[in-house]
Amino acid sequence: MIEAVSKAAGRGFAAIFAVLKVFRGKRPIHTQGVSLTGTIERFGATDSGLSWIDTPGIVPLHARLSRSVGLPKSWPDIIGLGLRISDDGGSFDILLASTGMSRVGRFLLLPHQLASSARLTSLMPYRGSHGPVLLAARTLEPDDPLPSGPEAYLTTLGARDWQLALYFASPSGEWNRFGTLSLKPDAARVDTDLRFDPVLNPLPGAGMYGWTSRLRVPSYATARKPKGRSSGAGEA
Numbered sequence: 001m002i003e004a005v006s007k008a009a010g011r012g013f014a015a016i017f018a019v020l021k022v023f024r025g026k027r028p029i030h031t032q033g034v035s036l037t038g039t040i041e042r043f044g045a046t047d048s049g050l051s052w053i054d055t056p057g058i059v060p061l062h063a064r065l066s067r068s069v070g071l072p073k074s075w076p077d078i079i080g081l082g083l084r085i086s087d088d089g090g091s092f093d094i095l096l097a098s099t100g101m102s103r104v105g106r107f108l109l110l111p112h113q114l115a116s117s118a119r120l121t122s123l124m125p126y127r128g129s130h131g132p133v134l135l136a137a138r139t140l141e142p143d144d145p146l147p148s149g150p151e152a153y154l155t156t157l158g159a160r161d162w163q164l165a166l167y168f169a170s171p172s173g174e175w176n177r178f179g180t181l182s183l184k185p186d187a188a189r190v191d192t193d194l195r196f197d198p199v200l201n202p203l204p205g206a207g208m209y210g211w212t213s214r215l216r217v218p219s220y221a222t223a224r225k226p227k228g229r230s231s232g233a234g235e236a
Contacts, residue, residue: 033066033080034150035192038183040085040166046178048168049128051205052087053135053178061085063183064192065115065153068097073149076111079118081137082196083181093201096120096137103172106134115139115153115162116146122198125171127207132171137164137181154185 037060044056061083068078079098084091098110098118105119112118116139125132139146140163147153162183167175186192202208 031066031070032150033064033191034153035186035189035194036063036065036162036183037061037186038063038161038181040083040179040181042166042179043177046168046176047130048133048176048178049130050126050133050168050203051129052203053133053168057087059085059087062186062192062194064194064196065148065150065183067148069111071111073152076113077148078109079112079115079120079148081120082194084194084196084201087204090204091201092203093196093198094135094203095122095196095198096135097123099123101136101138101175106136106169106171112148114145115148116142116144118148120164124212125209126203127209130170132209133206134169134171136167136169136175138167139164140180150191154190157185160184 039058039060041058042053042056044054046054048054063084064080064082066080066082068080071077081096083094083096085094097120098112099106099108099121100110101119101121106121107123109123110118118138120137122135125134127133146156146162164181164183165177166179166181167177169175199208
């Protein structure tokens, strides 16, 4: 039952992405964003069930903050944060989106006007050694307003770092902090052509549940597909 539903939903999302690509080009959603650089510091001494999270260290990353749907700038929108993390000679991706952090809200996408007020979660769980694990990030200073629109974000942030606390939790458990994410504008570019894909570039030591892959893979492949092509995944 779960397999059939997730396959059908995955095909449905892919069809929506295909229609959006006709009008929006190579990015059917998250059309405009801000290129960021920074670091993740992991504290270690946790027991999340994901070895990378539980190991202390500081690693560099590239990131992209964007508004998902592309609603008018004065409207709230679903906020997305893609992370491309470099560690031990390789790289992997984490995707976060604005949701709540309650036991129900962590599975519901919520629009925000300010990036600083958004709670960002992985929405779908990773397979850890102790069971499913969700990731989350929230601004350390939520009272310091930071817009989500690219131009306003860059103007407001200036030379400051945007710092976020990082957490993990089981789907119904309490959030546990495991690190700090520090971000700043990329001096080399305003936006980035990077494509973030947690299926193709998985978190080290973490598995992927079959239903989450079935939901994601068709739409991700459609988003990567060159406009006008009917087959082939294209370049990420």
